Amino acid sequence: IREEGAKAEKLLTAARDGDRTHAEVQGWLRDLGSGLGFQVWVAANDRGRAYAGGRLGDGCLEALPDVLAGAPGGDAVRLIDVLWLESGTGRVAAAFEVEHTTSIYSGIVRLLDLALGAAAESAQGLFLVAPDDREDEVRAQLARPAFRRVSDLRVRFLPYSELVTHRHSMARFGQGMKAIEAVARALS
Numbered sequence: 364i365r366e367e368g369a370k371a372e373k374l375l376t377a378a379r380d381g382d383r384t385h386a387e388v389q390g391w392l393r394d395l396g397s398g399l400g401f402q403v404w405v406a407a408n409d410r411g412r413a414y415a416g417g418r419l420g421d422g423c424l425e426a427l428p429d430v431l432a433g434a435p436g437g438d439a440v441r442l443i444d445v446l447w448l449e450s451g452t453g454r455v456a457a458a459f460e461v462e463h464t465t466s467i468y469s470g471i472v473r474l475l476d477l478a479l480g481a482a483a484e485s486a487q488g489l490f491l492v493a494p495d496d497r498e499d500e501v502r503a504q505l506a507r508p509a510f511r512r513v514s515d516l517r518v519r520f521l522p523y524s525e526l527v528t529h530r531h532s533m534a535r536f537g538q539g540m541k542a543i544e545a546v547a548r549a550l551s
Contacts, residue, residue, distance in 0.1 A: 385444075385463040388492060390414040391526050392445040392459050397422060398534030399542070401447035401456055408442060428453030436476030443473050444492075456540055457488035459521070462497065467504045471513065478516050488519070488540055490547055495522040498548070505550050514551035521547045 389409060396403040403423045410420030426432065430453050431440050440446075447457040458477050460470030474489045491501050501520050505513055525546040533542040 385461050385465075386412045386414050386419060388461045388463065388523065388526065389419055389444050391530050392461070392492070393419065393423060395526075395530050395534050395543070396445065396447040396457070399447070399537055399539065400450070402450055404441075404443075404446040404448065406442050406444050409444065424448070431455070431477075431480075434480040436480040439473045439476040440480065443477060444470075447488075455487060457490060457543065459490045459492050462491060462493040462501070467491065467493070467497070467501050471504060471510060471518070474516075474518060475513065488544065489516055490519050490521045490543075491550075492521045492526070493523070495524050498522060502550060518550055519544070519547035520550050 386409065389405060389412075393403050393405055404427060405419045405423045410418065410423070412419045414421075427437070427441055427446075428448065431437060431446075434440070443458050444461045445459040446455055447459075448454065449456050455477065458474055460474055462470050470491055474491075478489060493501060498520055504510065505518065521543070529542070529546050533546075536542075
């Protein structure tokens with residue numbers, strides 16, 4: 364019983380750490396997007412999560428632009444972890460799905476809902492963000508026949524290590540999408 368209790372506690376601790384890390388990466392992307400001059404949307408189901416003495420949704424858009432919210436797949440788009448939008452246009456400059464421990468498949472599907480929805484022309488940079496050691500897993504998912512056409516959308520892999528190493532200098536010296544595109548890896 365003690366061994367099972369210890370295992371259960373270890374799994375619970377790992378889940379809490381995974382959640383904290385997921386929220387932490389979302390916070391990094393939120394802050395970087397703001398620093399680069401974008402309006403930022405944090406997933407509707409994550410906005411209230413604690414981060415850096417506040418909430419992940421602090422300083423972010425309160426509602427998705429109508430062009431996104433009303434588009435087919437809009438319910439899924441509002442759950443994308445972080446969106447960077449150009450001020451005034453509602454155009455999505457970047458969409459980030461953070462896949463710390465969760466299924467990579469679900470993140471790909473949400474990005475597809477954004478890219479192939481009625482507002483498709485408003486979505487540009489699509490990124491799967493995950494620990495460095497999950498890159499092969501991301502590539503394997505994108506190699507599935509169901510996702511064969513995803514390569515046309517230029518989805519990129521953004522490893523945690525690149526965010527850890529470069530996010531402060533990107534926010535300080537970068538502008539627009541150039542800096543994030545420079546550290547992300549092509550998946551096709």
